[in-house]
Amino acid sequence: MISGSREAVDLDHDGGRAPSDGAWPAQDVDQLRKDLVGLHDALIRWGLVVWTAGNVSARVPGEDLFVIKPSGVSYDELTPESMVVCDLDGRLVDGAYAPSSDTAAHAYVYREMPEVGGVVHTHSTYATAWAARGEPVPCVLTAMADEFGAEIPVGPFALIGNDDIGRGIVATLSGHRSPAVLMRNHGVFTIGKSAKAAVKAAVMCEDVARTVHIARQLGDPLPIAQSDVDKLYDRYQNVYGQR
Numbered sequence: 662m663i664s665g666s667r668e669a670v671d672l673d674h675d676g677g678r679a680p681s682d683g684a685w686p687a688q689d690v691d692q693l694r695k696d697l698v699g700l701h702d703a704l705i706r707w708g709l710v711v712w713t714a715g716n717v718s719a720r721v722p723g724e725d726l727f728v729i730k731p732s733g734v735s736y737d738e739l740t741p742e743s744m745v746v747c748d749l750d751g752r753l754v755d756g757a758y759a760p761s762s763d764t765a766a767h768a769y770v771y772r773e774m775p776e777v778g779g780v781v782h783t784h785s786t787y788a789t790a791w792a793a794r795g796e797p798v799p800c801v802l803t804a805m806a807d808e809f810g811a812e813i814p815v816g817p818f819a820l821i822g823n824d825d826i827g828r829g830i831v832a833t834l835s836g837h838r839s840p841a842v843l844m845r846n847h848g849v850f851t852i853g854k855s856a857k858a859a860v861k862a863a864v865m866c867e868d869v870a871r872t873v874h875i876a877r878q879l880g881d882p883l884p885i886a887q888s889d890v891d892k893l894y895d896r897y898q899n900v901y902g903q904r
Contacts, residue, residue: 686721686722686723686724689721689722689724690721690726690728690746690755691741693719693721693728693744693856694728694741694742694744695741696719696856696857697717697718697719697728697729697730697739697741697744697856698739698740698741698744700717700856700857700860701716701717701730701736701739702736703860703864704717704736704781704783704860704863705736707863707864707867708785708786708867709783709784709785709863709864709867710736710783710784710785711784712735713733713734713735713736714783714784715781715782715783715784715848716729716730716761716763716767716781716782717729717730717779717780717781717782717856717859717860718730718761718764718767718779718780718781718856719778719779719855719856720771720777720778720779721746722778725748725749726746726747726748726749726754727746727747727749727767727768727771728744728745728746728747729744729745729747729760729761729764729767730744730745730760730761731743731744731745731756731758731759731760731761732758732759732760732761732762733759734758742757743756743757743758744756745757745758745759745760747760747764747767747768748768749768749771749772750768751764751765751767751768751769751824762821762822763782763821763826765822765823765824765826765827766780766782766824766825766826766827766830766850767780767782767827768824768827769824769826769827769828769830769831770827770830770831770852773827773831773835774831774834774835774852776854777852777853777854778853778854778855778856778858778859779852779853779854779855779856779857779858779859779860780850780851780852780856780859781849781850781851781852781853781856781859781860781862781863782848782849782850782851783848783849783863783867784847784848784849785848785849785863785866785867785870786867786871787867787870787871787874788813788841788843788848788849788866788867788870789843789847789848789849790870790874791813791815791843791870791874792815792843792844792845792846792847792848792849793845793846795815795845795846796815797812797813797814797815797843798812798813798843798866798869798870798873799812799873799882799884800812800885800890801873801876801882801883801884801885802869802872802873802885803885803893804865804868804869804872805869805873806885806889806890806893806894806897807893807894807896807897807898807901808840808861808862808865808869808897809838809839809840809841809862809865809866809869809894810838810839810890810891810894810898811837811838811839811890812839813839813841813842813843813866813869813870814833814834814837814839814842814843815833815842815843815844815845816829816830816832816833816842816843816844816845816850817829817832817833817844817845818844818845818846818847819844819847821847826844826847826850829842829844830842830844830850830852834852838894840852840853840858840859840862841862841863841865841866849863849866849867851863851866
């Protein structure tokens, strides 16, 4: 766990930890580590992941850091202490485990989209089926208009292990209302102002992907006029719920 000072972390770049000075936001990081355990549990609860696949990360407020799931650790073994802290170059800064294999993708998103506070990756069944077809999910449900404000777009194919996936996410979602992208032949990535918001987007993405898939088995889904999509999106984003 973080002790309150970065001065103890002094390995070179090849060692995977970034030297720095100043005080850690220890309370913020500890809280995010706890929050991420619950949010990873939510991925299981909503049936979005299996085994060790998938991950959630959260930006540390006011810092060039984020917290992310460790690589290859079972969901039922995750603890706050097992979550790792990385800088925005994807280098390990604090933690006992190697970070997720998707860390470079998350880091690229945080570098290029400062408004993003959380990133989620899943291989949820129906949404990933659309990704395997390289086909966006059309906006034919009011629930889609509410949450996504448009179709759920498809991003380019990219290999895991560097920031190519992150580049595809940013290129696809920049200027797009959708907080979700279907990375071709891979799976779902979602973004949000917080990690919880990104998890919500992942849950909603799978739900509408399933419903639209079933609708297409029955025939051609009916489109929603763009003007109505705009009204639904504005209402849900700015009026719905407790303000």
